Amino acid sequence: MSSLLRGVSLYLIGMMGAGKTTVGRLLAQQLGYGFVDTDDVIAQATGRSITQLFAEEGEAAFRQLESDVLAQVSAHINLTVATGGGIVLRRENWSYLRHGLIVWLDVPVELLYNRLAEDTTRPLLQDPDPRGKLRSLLEQRQPLYSQADLHIMVYEGETPEQIANRVMEAIPSVLKNPTSHQNGGN
Numbered sequence: 001m002s003s004l005l006r007g008v009s010l011y012l013i014g015m016m017g018a019g020k021t022t023v024g025r026l027l028a029q030q031l032g033y034g035f036v037d038t039d040d041v042i043a044q045a046t047g048r049s050i051t052q053l054f055a056e057e058g059e060a061a062f063r064q065l066e067s068d069v070l071a072q073v074s075a076h077i078n079l080t081v082a083t084g085g086g087i088v089l090r091r092e093n094w095s096y097l098r099h100g101l102i103v104w105l106d107v108p109v110e111l112l113y114n115r116l117a118e119d120t121t122r123p124l125l126q127d128p129d130p131r132g133k134l135r136s137l138l139e140q141r142q143p144l145y146s147q148a149d150l151h152i153m154v155y156e157g158e159t160p161e162q163i164a165n166r167v168m169e170a171i172p173s174v175l176k177n178p179t180s181h182q183n184g185g186n
């Protein structure tokens with residue numbers, strides 16, 4: 001598989017709670033790739049948590065940091081990149097995501113809610129109606145997520161390992177024939 005990808009990075013997109021960070025780590029291991037989580041890079045670079053950044057600088061400042069980090073990350077190959085759920089919102093980010101293969105982990109809202117109900121690290125979900133908030137965010141973002149190269153539907157009860165395996169199995173379907181370049185075709 002790694003030879004089929006030939007260094008092309010994977011970018012995981014999808015809603016918060018979709019498992020981008022968890023599944024991304026597994027995919028990096030399986031591919032022998034490095035792993036980068038854009039939220040982690042932002043937190044390390046600023047010395048502040050995502051929650052602190054939202055509270056102290058606001059979402060717009062966070063989005064700018066996110067684009068800056070993505071721009072730097074996209075210069076590299078051999079990476080699996082777990083992005084933040086809102087990375088799809090800025091058009092310029094797509095030019096960076098397109099450096100690699102974009103994988104949408106599509107998880108039903110009810111599952112997202114179950115996973116994140118007790119979680120306080122997603123500032124956008126600190127809302128009186130977190131379930132409704134997830135629904136409205138998904139409604140806004142679905143057309144953007146659907147521009148991914150690979151759409152992976154995630155079902156209740158699937159483990160991160162099973163999901164990573166399904167991503168691995170689906171990758172060949174969106175790769176060009178690896179011999180076509182060598183033959184000068186396309």
Ligand SMILES: Nc1ncnc2c1ncn2[C@@H]1O[C@H](COP(=O)(O)OP(=O)(O)O)[C@@H](O)[C@H]1O
Nearest residue numbers: 015016017018019020021022023115158159160
């Ligand atoms: N397949 C899964 N089944 C059950 N829980 C999961 C699964 N994938 C992720 N989780 C849990 O859901 C939460 C959100 O996962 P995370 O990887 O941080 O998602 P994201 O990075 O997309 O926001 C974490 O608590 C994680 O352990």
Ligand SMILES: O=C(O)C1=C[C@@H](OP(=O)(O)O)[C@@H](O)[C@H](O)C1
Nearest residue numbers: 015016017039084085086122123
């Ligand atoms: O959906 C979003 O707008 C966000 C998702 C979070 O990342 P995860 O998708 O990894 O939870 C994080 O970037 C921030 O809280 C904003």
Ligand SMILES: [Mg+2]
Nearest residue numbers: 020021082083
């Ligand atoms: Mg994450």
